Amino acid sequence: MPLMTSPSRREFLRVAGLSPALAPLLANLSAFATAPTGRAKQRLVIIFSPNGIIPDNFWPPASAAGEPLELPKILEPLAPHRDRTLVLKGLCNQINGDGDGHMRGIGCLLTGVELLPGNVQGGSHTPAGWSSGNSIDQEIREFLQKRPETRTRFGSLEFGVYVPDTADTWTRMVYAGRNKPIAPIDDPYQMLGKLYGDARDRKALGGILDAVSEDFAKVRSLVSEEDRRLLDEHASMIRDMERQLAADAASAELNHIVPELESGVSEKDENMPKLSRMQIELMVNSFACDFARVATLQYTRSVGQARMAWLGVEERHHELSHRPDTDLEAVESLTRINRWYCEEVARLATRLAETPEPDGSGSLLDNTLIVWTNELGKGNSHTRDNIPFVLVGGTSQQSWGLRGGRAIDFGKTPHNRLLMWLANAFDHPIKSFGNADFCGEGALSGLV
């Protein structure tokens, strides 16, 4: 139940974050006891940054077995995590159908299935709507939420950084199902409200939701059958909220320590670094509190137009990404932009590595796999071949068992097979995901 904190309450929140020193304290809370299954708390984070990469500065050169993984300019910030980094080349988003390259780039990235026909028109191709299937993070979330030993309060959390305030195909990566995009929350204050809520508000709400449901039942007969669908959908949300409130009330989890955020950071280009860090802190926090096992973090959107003046890049990102390879200045700017995204990925990895698992067995990063990806292989060609997938963390044998320090080239393999691997690694034995035509040879192998 995400509820906003009121501005007056919010005003007094200050910089902090969950420092490693706090963790032993947290471990005393009942919610942080070790999972009873003996298996570690396996987690997945998917990070998105837009507009393709600069291949020469991104893909590690082929290296012989045993040699350390070489990190080209864009990937350099991952050096502290070199041994836990696995770079996957040759994975291709081969989904065709409606939508322009950017739309399919982001809309089919985690769903592996075509977009529905729709009325959102891009710069080319046919118009499209939302995805026709769910995304892999939501597939895994549903799977984990069904089983009591892996169920968490939220299941998954959808973070964003500086995502434009429009609901369209370029802006949504995560889908609960066909035609059901989930908007990332890019306001850290809103996320804080969602995570920590307000107990008194819950009580008041609990007192009236029953009456609201009754109200819906009473008015639904007044509208036509076509319009009733909308009311019924709304009414079912009210009932879900009622159930959620009841469940929350029964759980002791609400007593968590609330992290503090710097106040008044607004959504604008120059605040992206701050916003990113705030979201990373909230994510690390919610893993430490076991609020969720799955998270996504979406930077801007496909076709993202961030102006990264703090990198000395004044021109907007998407516009830059269209420049030809011969424009060396643009190549340099794009390299800097991608490297900045990589720094944020590395920052998350570092924060997870610094934060111990509540049960004391290693760090959060040991059991958390970060997957950093993009809607395009390359910006100026709009190719969806060689979509970047960089895997970091998850090296514990109790969870992912990833073998890092490597780069693998899969040639030309549909990316659906990576999506399947992610689910299988959670012991969710799906035989295909998204468009089955691209799943023929099963989940990828050789990652662990």
Add this chain to the structure above:
Amino acid sequence: MRQHGTQNRRAFWAAAVVFLILPTESLASDRDRGAQIFQQSCVECHGELGQGTDYYSIPLRGDLPPSELARIISATMPEGDPQACSGEDAEAVARYLYDAFYSPFAQARNRPPRRELSRLTVSQLEQSIADLVGSFRWQGQWGDQRGLTVKFTKRVNTGVVDQPVDLVLPKVDFFLSDLKSLDQSYLDPTAKGKEEFGNDRIDVHVHVDGSVYAPETGEYEFFVRTAGGVELWINSEPIIAERVRSDEQTELRARTKLLGGRAYPIALSTARIAQDDPELTLGWRRPDGVDEAIPTRFLSTSFYPQIEITDVAFPPDDRSVGYVRGASVSRAWDEAVTAAALETTESVIDKLDQLAGLKPEEAELDQARANIAAQDFCLQMAEQAFRRKLTDDERWRFVERYFQSAAAGLLAAQEGPPADVESDSPSTAWATERALLAILKSPRFLYPEIGYALDASQTDARVAGRLALALWDSLPDKPLQEAAKRNGLSDTEAARRQAERMLSDPRTRAKVLDFFSQWLRLDDVAQLSRDPEAFPDFNDRVAADMRSSLELFLEDVVWKGDSDLRRLFLSDRLYVNVRLAEFLGIEGIDPAQQQDPEAFIEAPAETDLRSGVVSHPFMVTSLSYYRDTSPIHRGVFLARHILGRSLRPPPEAVAPLAPELSPELTTRERVSLQTSPHQCQSCHVLINDLGFTLEHFDAVGRVRQVDLGKPVDTSGGYVATDGSRIKLRGSRDLAKYLADSPDVHRSFVTQLFEHLTKQPMLAYGQATQDALLKDFRDHQFSIRRLLVSAAVTAAMAD
């Protein structure tokens, strides 16, 4: 919701009958022939009704006239053998498919749009909450005096010396020494105070009062520049409270959300203590704007009450059909509504004594009476929120049952201490909280049309509610409610009178500005960045000036004079301040003569190429690239937004040719080259020929005569939906054509109507569109009249 299909079908048959009884047989046989050819040569790929097939999936739908369709068919169809269907055959088949399924008219007939049940949009919800609470407060009046009242008080220590001086300043942006109307004792920090205070230095305290108008909804960042202590109150909330200053920083900033079309109380206190000649600037940064001292036109010396604003971040509404609407719900939206309901409830309970006229000490003494007063307050809230009189069931369901429990709780608690809102036992606060939450979460509030369906006898309340939503995005005010109560809205003339009255409310202005912002895509291009090497004197501030200039022009066209749409296209004047005049090279604005160099004045444009909105510096700039113009963006904008044409997407992904790769080509030549293939031409004839007419304006909106050393070629043209062809040369030709174009008139009427009502226009029937267009034309294209006619038409619909 009622279906409007019958009406559409009737209109179609009426037209069809006219068509059939035309005294030529050839037309009918021509149609048969077209149908026959379509069956033989087209169905296989395009499908029976042009809906598309696996082989070619794009449906044949659009608004090209039959003549253009025939041209394209002649040139390209059937695939592989374009000669097989040309001349009269092509015309016949074009005519057939145009009438059968291609044209907008045929589409509306085949799939009649309907009015869908809609929830309040985000703007409507925010505005409604503001007025719901605001209706229990007094009303402010903007008045005629622009600027703010600034009170200067001399003090020695804490003691006041002499009478304070009140000045009305056009804006707050001065050094104390600038203010010649203050006497020397204010200006000279070494002036001695009266001896009895024991201190020889005079301090000057400054207090600023008045109100500030927010033209649009969004986050406003306020800043105060001074070294003194500062308290800044916006909308009765202290957003800056830095009374102690020991830092070097002279600027303090804070943000707050404001709803557009409303004025807010503003107050600022500071003091000159221990400085010689302090400066004081009260500035803001509007949503997507730049730092500026708050301009005079947004300030008033009048007073306003606080406005209730929820701080909740709502997910954006769907606008995929061209206007914002509330046709779907999502979990995030429901959660945001819940959060807003909670926040509003908490805020109302905090101010309950003020809003419900309860004195706290009396409430303390007579809890039973306070309980009744709070119940009355909640009943009024429900009536406002549901936009009509309550039924007995509603009184009980939403309000009385909670207060009855509270009354019982009071009796039971007489022995013990009084319960408060924190406790679980029913108290007055407890009942108020539940009643308000139930009201704000009710579908009767969130889906306005449901309430009217619930009590069909209150048709006047329905008219009032719809008018308020159409013109204000909000709830009916007192005059509307009263008119509804005495059944004074059942005839069109009475409804028109109300709508005309409502036009003068600033909320209508905000809604109209919002329309322009979407129609002209102002919100997509809030911040322009341009190559500093090519355009060293272009910057954010010039871009913001261009935007202000356009806004002032739009306001002017709609709200001053005859409100004639044609002036939007034909005006040869520009609003400029000193900086923009310099940038554009407009002469005759002498900086020395301008009291306020930031203030905008209307001046003749620098060139007769400039004509109205489509060649306004902001528009031609925003429809350009980082260095170059973009005839395609300009053409698409003119076709889609101004002329209301539907354009098909490009058949394949095309990255624009980089200018660097063909340095010898002008922009026009490059675009022509790239769009020369057959499959591009079906749309790009339309796009390019419109876009090229604006080639006289470069990527920062300035006039140019040459591109790459060659004279700019601005020849172009347009083929209208009625098939008429026109040659155009340059921006003025274009503007003249647009001003009188039936396509523009139809597009404007339709888009404005849909912006107001949040429903598809054709759901009200073809006849409604025709009638509104005729009314618009018959009244010299008055936009103000159109606002009234559109709002009233929708409000009176069944």
